Amino acid sequence: MSGSYPSSIIGFGHAVPKRQVFNAEIEIKLGLEAGWIERRTGIRSRYWVEDGETLTDMAAAAGRMALANAGIARSEIGMVLLATSTPDHLLPPSAPLLAHKLGLIGAGAVDLAGACSGFLYALVMGDALMRTQGRAVLIVAANILSRRINRQERASAVMFGDAAGAVVLAPSQSGFCSLVSSTLTSDGSHYGLIGIPAGETLMTMRNGRTMFAQAVMTMAECGKTVLQQANVEPAAIGHFVPHQANARIFDAVAEQLQLSNAVTARTITDYGNSSAATIPLSLSLGKNQYRKDDLILLTAAGAGLTGGAALLSYTG
Incomplete structure (x- = not known):
């Protein structure tokens, strides 16, 4: 098909x-x-x-x-x-x-x-x-x-x-959310900041300050990109669901994106950082808060360095 x-x-x-x-x-x-x-x-x-x-x-x-x-x-x-x-x-x-x-x-x-x-x-x-x-x-x-x-x-x-x-x-037009815009990125020059070397089992974090700065920059730039793609102003965002890496990271991203604390998901408080799982976990926990036509902004950055953002429209 x-x-x-x-x-x-x-x-x-x-x-x-x-x-x-x-x-x-x-x-x-x-x-x-x-x-x-x-x-x-x-x-x-x-x-x-x-x-x-x-x-x-x-x-x-x-x-x-x-x-x-x-x-x-x-x-x-x-x-x-x-x-x-x-x-x-x-x-x-x-x-x-x-x-x-x-x-x-x-x-x-x-x-x-x-x-x-x-x-x-x-x-x-x-x-x-x-x-x-x-x-x-x-x-x-x-x-x-x-x-x-x-x-x-x-x-x-x-x-x-x-x-x-x-x-x-x-394949439906009557679900909860549709994907409005998205972007994905990577920067291998920061490949070694977080990792599990071959043959080993434990994670190492080599430079927390650099990772913090790169995560903020990547998440903010990707967020700006998807908003520009969709011709959406920050004030129109009803829910900001960032990767829950560290509250200081996503608060800095929200500030750069001109998003208020009131729209930012904070599941990190009870659930910590579960890497890729944090965004869908937050979406599932928050699904009853969403209303028809709400715009939901997702952003993430992680080891590799990988990053991305997506804008969802909640159709109810």
Whole structure:
């Protein structure tokens, strides 16, 4: 089947582990004063998996919620895109296992490793695929970062959590959201700022200040690009849903984009930074706040350096 089809987000979903880890537990272990983490990051708690919990199990829980929210039959899903930096295995990819756990028989399935920008990459690619093939796409962004951080290293131990978020894209003009404009970018000159070297298991952060500055610049520039593409003024944005890297980062981005704190999503407070999962998690948690014709701006930047932005129109 080929042609040109309308595209809408028709379902949202999310999932987190049961274990909620509050700042006090980490501050005591690292010898930090009470309140140190929240003052510097905006985080009060995050969720960490227990032994035996897998990435695809958490991703499947988010996917089931999104499929139920969409009210769509499993047979209508033509592709599964899994945005993750922490797959169950390096080989084979985890997306086919996710599709199997969801009963999506015969659907294509592939992992996308776009770091913190992974959901935006998957959203843009999924939208293009849906528009040309006319079959629904399930996008899940999920990470288990608690197994990839050095819990003795302050820079990573205080920030990261585990979560999954999901959306269903379908050939419809009557869904919740449509993609108005988008942009994706990368800058490999900053490739080594955050990473897990080959053969190792723990994340390293080499220069937090540089990463902070590059993230702010990338997210702000990408946000400006999609607003200009759509000929939309900042005052028209009803909801700003940035990647929840650090509250100071997205507050600086909002200031550059001339967006008020009132429109900015702040799921980082309770859920921490789950990399690619933060934007779909925030969308799912906030879906009842959206009203017809609201414009929703998404921006992200992450390791690689990768970045992007998207503008959604909520159709209700």
